[in-house]
Amino acid sequence: MPVQLTKTQIEQYHEKGYVVVEGVLSPEKLKRLRQETEEIIARAGEVTANNEIYDLEDSHSTQNPRVRRIKEPHNHSKFFWDLFCDTDITDVLVPLLGDNIRIYGAKMNMKAAGYGAPVEWHQDWAFYPHTNDDVLATGLLLDDCDESNGPMMVLPGSHKGPVYDHHADGFFCGAFDPDAEGLDLSPAEMLTGPAGSMTIHHVRAVHGSALNTSNRQRRLLLTEYAAADAFPMVGLKGDYAAYESRMARGVSTRQPRVEPVPVRLPLPAAKNQGSIYENQKGGGRRWFETFEQRKGVAAE
Ligand SMILES: O=C(O)CCC(=O)C(=O)O
Numbered sequence: 001m002p003v004q005l006t007k008t009q010i011e012q013y014h015e016k017g018y019v020v021v022e023g024v025l026s027p028e029k030l031k032r033l034r035q036e037t038e039e040i041i042a043r044a045g046e047v048t049a050n051n052e053i054y055d056l057e058d059s060h061s062t063q064n065p066r067v068r069r070i071k072e073p074h075n076h077s078k079f080f081w082d083l084f085c086d087t088d089i090t091d092v093l094v095p096l097l098g099d100n101i102r103i104y105g106a107k108m109n110m111k112a113a114g115y116g117a118p119v120e121w122h123q124d125w126a127f128y129p130h131t132n133d134d135v136l137a138t139g140l141l142l143d144d145c146d147e148s149n150g151p152m153m154v155l156p157g158s159h160k161g162p163v164y165d166h167h168a169d170g171f172f173c174g175a176f177d178p179d180a181e182g183l184d185l186s187p188a189e190m191l192t193g194p195a196g197s198m199t200i201h202h203v204r205a206v207h208g209s210a211l212n213t214s215n216r217q218r219r220l221l222l223t224e225y226a227a228a229d230a231f232p233m234v235g236l237k238g239d240y241a242a243y244e245s246r247m248a249r250g251v252s253t254r255q256p257r258v259e260p261v262p263v264r265l266p267l268p269a270a271k272n273q274g275s276i277y278e279n280q281k282g283g284g285r286r287w288f289e290t291f292e293q294r295k296g297v298a299a300e
Helices: 007-016 027-046 078-085 087-097 240-245 276-280 291-299
Strands: 018-021 054-056 067-071 101-111 119-122 135-141 152-154 189-191 198-202 207-209 218-227 247-249
Touching: 007 018, 007 087, 018 189, 027 067, 027 078, 027 218, 078 087, 078 101, 078 247, 087 101, 087 135, 087 198, 087 218, 087 247, 119 276, 152 198
Parallel strands: none
Antiparallel strands: 018 198, 054 067, 067 101, 101 218, 101 247, 119 207, 135 198, 135 218, 152 189, 152 207
């Protein structure tokens, strides 16, 4: 049976800025998603540097392939596009975004056992502000996710607050400094659940995730969905035809709904391009422990 959001889950999303919905993917669809993912990963041994598909861990080599992210998987495999438009997923989003929904982009973050990289605190809104904030990201869990394998963490209620400054040395860097902003992150909540669950977080919610120090991988397929009348302020991701082709359901419009939302533009662009991991290298102090720091401590 397809899953629908309950009244309590809808209220939680509006109140806290996130919700975790179990059982969105059937066991068959989960199996197929894992297979498709493994096929893409199996080809990573042929590449030596980041490209339009792979974002690689710094320790990647052709002998020891280490993929940190699959970029825009729907551009490389029809399976992913069909999955993103599957009504098992989009029906869940209708109470939050309405009937007309467009996909902005997608990525799969692979947190490998033992070294999967952290993602510093940020708001997706700082990367892709729109004319209104009926925009969210879903995260399909390919693996069981608990507190030990680097779950995403969200600061509840932060989607109703300011948009923080994600710049360092005058350039966008895809992260902000919680201490400089005086932000208490201790109430942050972990988005955990069994494989096949789907996390949903609001585009303005403050979130991040720690190094995976467990012996289990954590793969999270993130898809960015927007109400069709939320128009991106910084680039369409391709030309207008490409933008129009990303309608996941319902009808498009050329009349953006413009709301009084707080915006900071991600300009000038990050010095390190390619992915959030690369962008965040341009930031200052790191909040989460890195693999290199952990290795250093272990070696002392
Ligand atoms: O993979 C994660 O835990 C968080 C990822 C994230 O927030 C992002 O890639 O924008």
